[in-house]
Amino acid sequence: MDSIKPYLKKDGENNYCLPDSGANFKNNFFIISGCSGSGKSSVLEELSDRGFKVINETGRQVVKEQILIKGDALPWKDWMKFVELTVSRTMYQYNILKDEKELVFFDRSIIDQISWEHLNLKVPKHLINAANEYRFNENVFITEPWKEIYKNDSERKHSYEDAVISYQSTIKTYSKFGYKTIFIPPKNIAERADFIIELSQKFLNN
Numbered sequence: 133m134d135s136i137k138p139y140l141k142k143d144g145e146n147n148y149c150l151p152d153s154g155a156n157f158k159n160n161f162f163i164i165s166g167c168s169g170s171g172k173s174s175v176l177e178e179l180s181d182r183g184f185k186v187i188n189e190t191g192r193q194v195v196k197e198q199i200l201i202k203g204d205a206l207p208w209k210d211w212m213k214f215v216e217l218t219v220s221r222t223m224y225q226y227n228i229l230k231d232e233k234e235l236v237f238f239d240r241s242i243i244d245q246i247s248w249e250h251l252n253l254k255v256p257k258h259l260i261n262a263a264n265e266y267r268f269n270e271n272v273f274i275t276e277p278w279k280e281i282y283k284n285d286s287e288r289k290h291s292y293e294d295a296v297i298s299y300q301s302t303i304k305t306y307s308k309f310g311y312k313t314i315f316i317p318p319k320n321i322a323e324r325a326d327f328i329i330e331l332s333q334k335f336l337n338n
Contacts, residue, residue, distance in 0.1 A: 157267040160234065161226070162332050163241045165306070166275030166316070167299035171324070175275070175316070176239050178325040185232065189239035190221040218245045219262050226266050235332055242266055247298070247305040263309055271335045272311045273328050274303065276318065 166172050173189075180186040191207075194217045198205045205213040222242050229236060242263045246255045277296050306313055314331060316324050 158226070158230065158232075158236075159269050160232070160336055161229075161236050161238060161268045162271070162273065162328075162335075163238050163243075163268050163311075164273045164275070164316075164328065165240050165244055165302060166273075167277040168295040171318075171321070172239065172275045174321050175324045175328065176237060178321045179237050179328065182325065182329075184329075185229075185234065185236045187225050187229070187236065187238045190218040190225070191240065191245070193221065194218050215245055215259070219259055223262060223266055235336065237328075237332075238268065241268060241272075243272075243306050243309055243311070244302055247302040251301075268311075269332070269335060270310065270312055271314050271331070272306055273331075274313045274315050275324075276315055 164172055164176060176186050176188075191214075194214060195206060197203070198214075204210045205217050207214050219242050222238075222245070225238075242259070246259050246263060248255055277299060303313060316327060319327075
């Protein structure tokens with residue numbers, strides 16, 4: 133029962149995402165994004181192992197759930213339904229952590245979920261509103277394409293070439309929403325984690 137206490141707050145439902153609830157901008161919330169298969173998850177695991185709060189990627193969560201229940205909200209079945217679920221999940225994660233004062237690292241964000249430039253599709257207004265309402269620290273850590281370590285798995289079915297195209301679209305979208313991209317050097321996991329920790333603490337204190 134202790135594990136759910138932080139989320140059971142007095143009048144929590146009524147204050148869940150009101151304009152004055154603090155769920156619009158969190159300077160201590162940092163996004164780690166980048167090219168699929170570029171070692172991002174390994175770096176996030178290292179940060180978690182060091183005691184930092186890390187929020188897992190919503191896309192992989194939704195895929196695992198949909199496969200389990202034989203649902204169709206999957207990128208290769210009903211892409212729009214998948215996006216709606218991932219955006220909603222990110223907003224939920226953000227809201228329940230809005231009172232957190234320490235560093236929090238998010239594996240991707242709403243910006244990643246609406247980075248559609250390479251698909252030539254119009255993003256619905258309500259999803260743009262979501263990206264504007266749920267703001268993170270303006271500095272976003274990015275893992276660049278790394279072909280040598282790229283691998284497919286049960287949730288990552290696209291090719292390396294497709295991953296790079298999507299990555300390029302994501303970088304452009306972050307810029308359009310006013311974020312600054314900080315590229316993580318292609319070093320070993322510990323060094324990459326050191327890089328992120330040092331800079332995030334610096335950005336937070338400035």
